[in-house]
Structure formats: C-alpha cells, structure tokens
Amino acid sequence: GAVVSQHPSRVICKSGTSVKIECRSLDFQATTMFWYRQFPKQSLMLMATSNEGSKATYEQGVEKDKFLINHASLTLSTLTVTSAHPEDSSFYICSAISGTGGSYEQYFGPGTRLTVT
Amino acid sequence: AQSVTQLDSQVPVFEEAPVELRCNYSSSVSVYLFWYVQYPNQGLQLLLKYLSGSTLVKGINGFEAEFNKSQTSFHLRKPSVHISDTAEYFCAVNLNTGFQKLVFGTGTRLLVSP
Numbered sequence: 001g002a003v004v005s006q007h008p009s010r011v012i013c014k015s016g017t018s019v020k021i022e023c024r025s026l027d028f029q030a031t032t033m034f035w036y037r038q039f040p041k042q043s044l045m046l047m048a049t050s051n052e053g054s055k056a057t058y059e060q061g062v063e064k065d066k067f068l069i070n071h072a073s074l075t076l077s078t079l080t081v082t083s084a085h086p087e088d089s090s091f092y093i094c095s096a097i098s099g100t101g102g103s104y105e106q107y108f109g110p111g112t113r114l115t116v117t
Numbered sequence: 118a119q120s121v122t123q124l125d126s127q128v129p130v131f132e133e134a135p136v137e138l139r140c141n142y143s144s145s146v147s148v149y150l151f152w153y154v155q156y157p158n159q160g161l162q163l164l165l166k167y168l169s170g171s172t173l174v175k176g177i178n179g180f181e182a183e184f185n186k187s188q189t190s191f192h193l194r195k196p197s198v199h200i201s202d203t204a205e206y207f208c209a210v211n212l213n214t215g216f217q218k219l220v221f222g223t224g225t226r227l228l229v230s231p
Binding site: 004006032034041042043044046049091093095097105106108109110111113 | 151153158159160161162163166207217218219221222223224226
C-alpha cells in the first residue's frame with residue numbers, strides 16, 4: 001500500500017528558532033500533499049494544500065510567512081515553522097494523494113510532535 | 118459549505134459488545150465519505166470509504182458503515198469490539214467535485230473495557 005513518512009517524529013525547539021518537518025511519499029508519486037495541525041483531543045485542521053512545483057494554498061487564518069511549505073518534488077514536501085513560539089506546539093500531520101488520482105484517498109503520515117519551549 | 122458532525126465525543130463500551138459511531142454531514146453536492154482511526158500519537162489509518170455503488174461499505178478490522186443519503190448519515194458499526202479497538206475515530210467528507218480537500222468531524226473516542 002501507499003506509505004507516507006514524516007521526519008522527525010518528535011522535535012523540541014526553543015522559542016524563536018525555526019524547525020523543518022519533512023513529509024515523503026515512499027512508494028508513489030504525490031502530486032498533492034496536505035498539511036494538518038491537531039491540538040490535543042481535537043480534530044485535524046487543514047493548514048495548507050501543497051502541489052508539486054507551485055505555491056501552497058493556505059487555509060484562512062494560517063500565516064503563510066510563519067508556516068513555509070515547499071513541495072519541490074513528487075515525493076517530498078516540507079513544512080518549516082519559522083520563529084516558533086509555545087503556541088505553535090502541536091501535532092503536525094501530512095497526507096498525500098497519488099498522482100494517478102481517482103480514488104480521492106489521502107494517505108497519512110505518522111505525524112510530528114512539535115514542542116516549543 | 119460542507120460540514121461533518123460527530124455527536125458523540127466519547128463512546129464507552131464493553132468488550133465483545135456491538136458499537137455504532139455516528140456521523141452526519143451536510144453538503145449541497147454529492148460527496149465521498151471516509152472513516153479514519155487514530156491510535157495515540159500516530160497518524161490516521163483509513164478504515165473504509167464510500168465513493169459510489171453499494172451503500173453498505175465494509176472496511177478493515179471488522180468495521181462497516183452505511184451511507185444513507187436521505188438522512189445524510191454515514192454511521193460506523195462493529196458487531197463485536199475488542200480492547201484493541203480503543204482509539205479515536207474520525208469521519209471525513211470530500212466533495213465530489215474533483216477537488217480533494219477533506220473536512221473532518223471532531224472525532225469520537227471509543228473506549229473498550231473488559
């Protein structure tokens with residue numbers, strides 16, 4: 001089946017620093033990747049949609065200058081949290097859609113737990 | 118705009134008992150429907166999906182769901198649960214318009230006790 005990985009699985013950073021999270025589709029080409037944020041005991045909130053080779057589309061209320069998304073290849077998208085603050089601490093999950101499309105099924109990564117101290 | 122409602126935030130049930138997790142949606146266009154399961158500190162795993170055809174959909178781990186267009190519901194069921202089914206369950210909707218954005222419900226915590 002389609003596998004999506006994320007790295008790192010956990011990261012702790014100091015307030016004011018930046019952190020990069022990678023999302024990779026391991027056995028398929030992902031024309032579209034999504035980035036979600038999940039607070040404890042809450043649902044997933046879509047942050048942005050990332051298409052290979054083009055700028056990401058951000059959801060309303062998401063700061064594009066704070067959450068930088070790069071989808072440079074068909075197997076890799078990165079989310080960089082710039083100048084992180086404690087309120088950015090959260091569980092970040094990516095998902096990917098196969099380039100062949102048709103099923104509208106998103107394959108989810110295992111998530112990255114970000115803690116900003 | 119479409120939305121997904123999961124009325125039950127938590128459902129406690131005893132092992133081997135049946136369970137139903139409720140999901141209702143609102144949309145002015147036809148939709149695709151999904152159920153995902155999330156174990157602690159993990160990503161989401163697809164349980165089942167409805168795209169078209171038979172309204173009764175069977176998924177992994179013995180789960181099934183029925184699409185009811187008139188009631189705009191997609192309830193998840195399992196006839197006999199196990200301790201290992203304890204997890205968070207999310208219902209999600211995707212508009213059948215070619216744009217692949219998912220809208221999630223707030224989730225239902227299934228707690229299975231011995």
